[in-house]
Amino acid sequence: MTQIDNLSKKILDDAQVEKEKILIEAQKEKEKILNKAKEEAKKIIESFKNKEELVYKETFNNTFQYKESLLKQELLNKKKESIETLLSLVKDSLKNLDENGFKEYFKKSLEIENITGGEFIIGKKEKRVDEKYILKEFEEKFKRSSIEPDFETGVKIVQGKTVYTISPEDEFEFKYDDLYLKVNKKLFD
Numbered sequence: 001m002t003q004i005d006n007l008s009k010k011i012l013d014d015a016q017v018e019k020e021k022i023l024i025e026a027q028k029e030k031e032k033i034l035n036k037a038k039e040e041a042k043k044i045i046e047s048f049k050n051k052e053e054l055v056y057k058e059t060f061n062n063t064f065q066y067k068e069s070l071l072k073q074e075l076l077n078k079k080k081e082s083i084e085t086l087l088s089l090v091k092d093s094l095k096n097l098d099e100n101g102f103k104e105y106f107k108k109s110l111e112i113e114n115i116t117g118g119e120f121i122i123g124k125k126e127k128r129v130d131e132k133y134i135l136k137e138f139e140e141k142f143k144r145s146s147i148e149p150d151f152e153t154g155v156k157i158v159q160g161k162t163v164y165t166i167s168p169e170d171e172f173e174f175k176y177d178d179l180y181l182k183v184n185k186k187l188f189d
Contacts (some may be wrong), residue, residue, distance in 0.1 A: 010088075025078075086183060088179060103133065106155065116141060117159065119143055126154060153167055
């Protein structure tokens with residue numbers, strides 16, 4: 001898991017740098033939009049000099065608030081895009097997890113879920129772990145299931161009536177919304 005932690009830290013550091021760039025760019029864009037909005041508001045005020053002061057203020061405020069809301073929406077879109085890009089990088093790194101990284105993840109998952117035995121099914125396209133490894137490493141506490149896999153990657157362990165899916169990709173998808181919120185809070189709060 002150290003590789004994943006290091007990779008996560010690097011990705012978070014890269015995202016922090018990207019966040020700073022986005023915020024600087026957004027600040028410049030904000031100033032540009034606000035200046036333009038002020039100029040437009042001044043033109044409107046000049047053209048209606050003979051009207052009441054209330055009309056001037058309302059027009060200025062409405063124009064300013066409209067431009068400000070556009071800027072906020074643009075900033076939110078940039079934040080969303082940054083988070084989605086970051087999570088996409090994490091997902092790609094999990095898909096490309098090497099054999100040792102997957103085996104470490106597999107062992108840790110067995111420990112966390114307290115899985116001590118049962119039948120295993122290896123995904124159709126899973127290349128990072130094989131039957132020999134599972135049988136040798138876990139002293140034959142597990143045996144190969146006769147069920148054909150109906151999934152691509154990872155390993156499923158059947159222990160009694162409980163089926164455990166051990167797949168970093170599936171776990172990522174399961175936790176995507178929580179990760180999205182945590183990254184958002186970490187980067188933008």
